[in-house]
Amino acid sequence: MIYITNRLIYNYNRLDGNQLRPSSVIRCYDRWVIGSMKKKALFIGRPQSIQMVYNPEIRNELYQLADIYPEIVSREQLEEHASELQSIEVAFSTWGMPALTENEIRRYLPNLKALFYAAGSVQSFARPFLHCGVTVVSAWAANAVPVAEYAAAQIVLANKGYFQSALLNKQSRQEAARYARAFPGNYNAKVGIIGAGMIGRKVIEMLKPYQLEIWVFDPFLPDETAARLNVAKTGLIDVFSQCQTISNHLANVPETVGMLNKEHFDRMLPYATFINTGRGKQVVETDLIRALSDVPTRTAVLDVTYPEPVPPESELLKLDNVILTPHIAGSNQTEVERMAKYAIDEFRRYVQEEALQYRVSLKMLETMA
Numbered sequence: 001m002i003y004i005t006n007r008l009i010y011n012y013n014r015l016d017g018n019q020l021r022p023s024s025v026i027r028c029y030d031r032w033v034i035g036s037m038k039k040k041a042l043f044i045g046r047p048q049s050i051q052m053v054y055n056p057e058i059r060n061e062l063y064q065l066a067d068i069y070p071e072i073v074s075r076e077q078l079e080e081h082a083s084e085l086q087s088i089e090v091a092f093s094t095w096g097m098p099a100l101t102e103n104e105i106r107r108y109l110p111n112l113k114a115l116f117y118a119a120g121s122v123q124s125f126a127r128p129f130l131h132c133g134v135t136v137v138s139a140w141a142a143n144a145v146p147v148a149e150y151a152a153a154q155i156v157l158a159n160k161g162y163f164q165s166a167l168l169n170k171q172s173r174q175e176a177a178r179y180a181r182a183f184p185g186n187y188n189a190k191v192g193i194i195g196a197g198m199i200g201r202k203v204i205e206m207l208k209p210y211q212l213e214i215w216v217f218d219p220f221l222p223d224e225t226a227a228r229l230n231v232a233k234t235g236l237i238d239v240f241s242q243c244q245t246i247s248n249h250l251a252n253v254p255e256t257v258g259m260l261n262k263e264h265f266d267r268m269l270p271y272a273t274f275i276n277t278g279r280g281k282q283v284v285e286t287d288l289i290r291a292l293s294d295v296p297t298r299t300a301v302l303d304v305t306y307p308e309p310v311p312p313e314s315e316l317l318k319l320d321n322v323i324l325t326p327h328i329a330g331s332n333q334t335e336v337e338r339m340a341k342y343a344i345d346e347f348r349r350y351v352q353e354e355a356l357q358y359r360v361s362l363k364m365l366e367t368m369a
């Protein structure tokens with residue numbers, strides 16, 4: 001009880017960004033310490049990100065399902081909260097999840113059974129948790145939705161010659177119309193998808209209502225899946241030399257660094273468009289810049305670059321045939337709520353001992369983004 005009292009005073013005196021429900025601190029701590037039948041859960045990570053992704057409505061939903069520790073705990077605060085965290089069974093996080101070592105996990109969260117991550121890639125932190133036997137769940141399927149929406153929209157516009165004709169139109173309507181006439185539109189155009197993972201497959205699904213021919217480079221895509229998706233599996237060279245619009249969705253793993261280079265960009269059709277929402281590191285940028293400078297009717301739409309942001313001296317900022325967006329394809333603004341919803345739905349399945357849909361394994365980490 002003394003402990004509870006100390007805690008309450010302590011928290012009342014620092015109504016900082018970590019508190020989850022300042023107005024109900026007393027009830028919250030009291031209930032947490034005394035215990036309930038629900039699983040003891042913790043929000044771990046960067047408080048601003050957690051509060052943004054798990055908005056008040058979502059947090060209320062979670063309070064019904066779990067016994068939530070009353071403060072968001074960042075890496076720096078683990079020591080301070082160490083004794084209370086010993087009984088935590090599940091943790092929720094999002095962007096800003098700390099990369100704890102196995103020793104830290106065993107010391108601070110010895111009873112942790114599952115970690116629910118309401119964002120995309122878990123590469124930076126998942127391995128030590130998996131080695132400690134913790135179930136790791138990611139909402140990368142939720143983060144994939146806006147990226148796929150963005151890419152599908154760009155593909156449809158690119159097939160019409162939208163990007164450069166919109167720019168040209170300011171100088172000469174005639175020139176702009178002439179340029180656009182070199183494009184096939186969205187009737188039987190060939191579209192290349194590089195990497196048919198979570199995002200690549202969603203893009204393919206979203207393009208279904210259009211009459212397009214979809215060519216896919218993905219060495220791991222089973223033939224039956226390709227047949228079900230109604231796509232043609234092919235090599236990277238074919239994708240670049242045959243497709244009107246090419247969209248990159250490769251995983252961000254060491255093996256894909258520099259995978260898209262001169263061999264590919266030099267083969268782009270004269271009016272082709274290359275879209276990158278994957279990662280800048282997968283592209284040899286000097287090779288892309290050369291291919292775009294040599295044939296200015298080609299276009300690149302880049303949401304990601306390496307480094308980010310693009311340095312002020314980069315040619316990418318000078319070329320009229322490069323459209324740069326500031327890494328906005330993934331979940332932004334209201335879209336982040338979808339990631340929290342996926343995490344909570346998965347937590348419900350976990351509590352009810354149903355099969356999980358988005359569990360990540362060590363094996364998956366070898367090729368996933």
Ligand SMILES: NC(=O)C1=CN([C@@H]2O[C@H](COP(=O)(O)OP(=O)(O)OC[C@H]3O[C@@H](n4cnc5c(N)ncnc54)[C@H](OP(=O)(O)O)[C@@H]3O)[C@@H](O)[C@H]2O)C=CC1
Pocket residue numbers: 120121140143144147195196197198199200218219220221249250251252253255256277278279303304327328329330331366367368369
């Ligand atoms: N711009 C933005 O805001 C965002 C960008 N992204 C980026 O989008 C990309 C795709 O993400 P997502 O779809 O979720 O990732 P997934 O892990 O679901 O898919 C990645 C794809 O890359 C393939 N792949 C992995 N290794 C290799 C390799 N060595 N050679 C060829 N193909 C390989 C995978 O094959 P398989 O799985 O079949 O083995 C899979 O098809 C990532 O780079 C990610 O960082 C993600 C979110 C937001």
Ligand SMILES: O=C(O)C(=O)CO
Pocket residue numbers: 119120121143329330331
């Ligand atoms: O989550 C990611 O991988 C991003 O690129 C940002 O949405």
